[in-house]
Amino acid sequence: MDNNDNALRQTVERIRTAAADATPLCIRGGGTKDFYGEAPQGELLDMRPLAGITSYEPSELVVTVRAGTPLAELESALAEKGQCLPFEPPCFASGGTVGGTVGGMVAAGLSGPARASVGSVRDYVLGATLVNGRGELLSFGGQVMKNVAGYDVSRVLAGSLGTLGVIAEVSLKVLPVPPAEATLEFACSQADALRLLNEWGGRPLPLNASCWFEYAGAGALYLRLRGAVAAVEAACEHLGGERKDNARAAADWQSLRDQQLPWFGTGEGSDALWRVSVPQTAPVLSIDGAAPLIEWHGGQRWYKAPPSQAARIREIARAAGGHATLFRLPGSGMHEGVPRFDALSAPVERTQRALMREFDPHGIFNRGRLLNAN
Template sequence: MTIQQLQERIKDAAARGATLDIHGHRSKAFYGQPPGGEALDISDFSGVTSYEPSELVVTAKAGTAITELEALLAEQGQHLAFEPPRFRGSERGRGTVGGMVAAGLSGPARATAGSVRDHILGLTLINGRAEAMNFGGTVMKNVAGYDVSRLMAGSLGVLGLIAEVSIKVLPRPVASTTLRFEMDQVQALRELNRWGGLPLPIQASACWDGALILRLAGAQAAVTAAVRSLGGETIPQDLALPFWEGLRDQSDEFFQGAERAVQGGARLWRLSLPQTAPVLHLSGEQLVEWGGAQRWVTSAQPPAQVREAAAAAGGHATLFRALDKSPGTFSPLSAPLLRIHRELKKSFDPQGLFNPGRLYPDL
């Protein structure tokens, strides 16, 4: 598959007045509102087109499997520091580079490494007029023009087809240790906020079911000193690695339980809050990540109550998984923000070809 073939497919859809459902391995088909339109499978548009380990930059086509890209980076001792979740896709793989950017989701290390958006250097986008547009560049110091590349992170493909992406990569940490502490969410949030003001190499955290798990990563001396300072129970690497991988890919015990609850009519919420926000007294199971900034809640509580609680704490709530998404996946936009979203959609996709309604009903 080539960019020209993708452009022809878009031109054909525009001529017929059809809409397109852009997808790769469909690992994130559950996310956002239900897909609609004719399927446009880009999984054959794959491959790494450029990789400069010394420059810490890789460029890959949108259909490239994340696992394939990470295997290449691992050969050079590098990785995607923001740990994008790969979920479970089709038999062909788990998650693609294009879907990674379109969903804008990050894993356990996001609080320290930054988000997907922070690591995008440039991309090629095919807009609703079937024009291939290049934004950004392939060097970290490229700051010319509007930062359209990062605008695509989290857009769920409603602005155009992400064809190719240039990403900043980083060396893997030299040392890593996982610690476990017995403490409830109140204690965990208090300690995480206190430790956040200290020079500690805390890379990731997770609090659930009366335990706080920390991952320390960095120079060996820094990790060793932090272990002595923090205490806790050291978790062997052969147990720690599957835990963090499961948390990243949302396949661990908490998310398995959440999936069962969703099938029973509950909802899985993703709450984005200030790290200093207190415990939210919502019904159901909760898992806290990112030092308190990301909180997962499995609950049958009315959606309006969950969103009100998140807003009162200074954040917002996303309906991540549910059988019924009629309450809307994302928090309603204010009038000014909705106007901006509509103008962006009109500019990039004037005929409304791409992923109609996936982000918001009229976008």
């Protein structure tokens, strides 16, 4: 029995013991996303010992990885073969830390700058091995990824924040790194940026990512193009703008992915970081405070505002056809009793709770992390 087999056996035994006495467990990989969702509860269940790439077939564009594998390790292995995770999952690494793990990537369901063009985490999950709340090892995958209830289980895990079970292993679709890339900068207002993005979205352009924000009172839109060399060069010529150095731009896009750009610094004030998800065609939103940072061709908008403005921010987001998440608390850590996630519709909440009861009948996994109460 190798170390990973032993780690998996110990994990299963720990879960069975916890289920027997209803001991809550806090599932954690790198711990880089502890800030996301409601506060973690329970005894630590460290997934880092369950690590390593199980199989990788570059010609098939599929990789199978254990949950505790550092995300940076997987991305390095893919890069050696000229491949990548197109959705650019955030690592949130800082201060020399390794960053997140593959299991945490799936459980959090967060995607980076390219998400609006290439899809989200769940679009690339082909299969998964899960330990449920009864200590049973379940595998989902193949061409038909559904259980008897009709749920696409391996993809339902994306964004579940560990509330359905312990992810032991995942199979992911990967893609070749595009042959060409370019970043263009345009000086413009927020309204003009949204107008341009909507206009460009209707054209056959190799759009991959976009970002608008204000610096020193001036707005700038950054547009990343990826694809065939001819397509990227033709788009650059057609769109104009100032073309940026590729190496410098790549570092800036990575900083955006991991929220290391200066814009994201919340300091020690009372402002929290809000993520507002709306249709790409939504107009400028009247949310008080500094101008937002806008990604995903207008679909993801970041704002800085106190938690006390939750009701107003969420009302504005709903009116625009979206929702708002209290993504990071301010430096003071004051929660003010505000739920981190927007309220679900009654049917969606019933479905979510039914799934949680089915997979975790004793309510031991990441209790309260996704919904306020189990």
